[in-house]
Amino acid sequence: MITLSVLLTTFVVVFPVELPDKTLVATLVLTTRYRRPRAVLAGVVLAFAVQVVIAVAFGSALGLLPARVVAGVVALLFAVGAFLLLREGFGAADDDEAEQAAAGREQLPWWRISLTSFGVLFAAEWGDASQLAVAALAASYRNPLSVGLGAWFALALVATIAVVVGTRVAGRLPVQLIQRVAGAVFAVFAVVALVELVRR
Structure with a gap:
């Protein structure tokens, strides 16, 4: 049974935690890279749904996962993402090649963009503060449906904001600049995850 107060409480807890988080940035990067916002949004929202479930x-059992393993995998994923984005950002010889590369990305199949977006966000969300918050709320309220819906609505709204912003940015900035900035952001995420790994 859905309890509106539990749903709204979960939404209010999860939304501000996720708004400045790496998942918003990752969604924004995916949107600027592929320029098929609906495909990116579909993959991201599905990833959030699975993570919420x-x-x-x-519940709180997620906190028992080996923290060092989670931090190591996240660091590796962001490091690989940073390498690929920076290679593309600095690899094009001129604007014509960059435009051709952008056009090639736009022609990727819808399902492939969605699947890539799903994979990136599914991996990035493991061990995230919002995921742990959802587990704790589910254990506290013992109302999994209300907690799950509240969390998913909050995450879907964050993803929608990122896709809208990413769509507007993609049309105004050079592709190479977007790739370089995105690569730098992913590199920072990789370093942060590596620092967390060393501390544990």
Whole structure:
């Protein structure tokens, strides 16, 4: 049974935690890279749905996952993403090649962009503060449906904001500049995750 107060409480807790988070930046980067906002949004929202189901289902048990393994995998994923983005950002010889590369990305199949977006966000969300918050709320309220819906609505709204911003930015900035900035951001995420790994 859905309890509106639990749903709204979960939304209010998760939304501000996720708004400045790496998942928003990752969604924005995916939108500027692929320029098929609906495909990116579909993949991201589905990834959030699966993560919410996992968090609600396992509750506080998610906190028992090996923290060092989670931090190591996240660091590796962001490091690889940074390498690929920076290679593309600095690799094009001129504007014509950059425009051709952008056009090639636009022609990727819808399902492939969605699947890539799903994979990136699904991996990035593991061990995230919002996921742990959802697990704790599910354990506290014992109302998994209300907690799950509240969390998913908050995450979907964050993803929508990122896609809208990413769509507007993509049309105004050079592709190479977007790739370089995105690569730098991913590199910072990789370093942060590596620092967390060393501290644990």
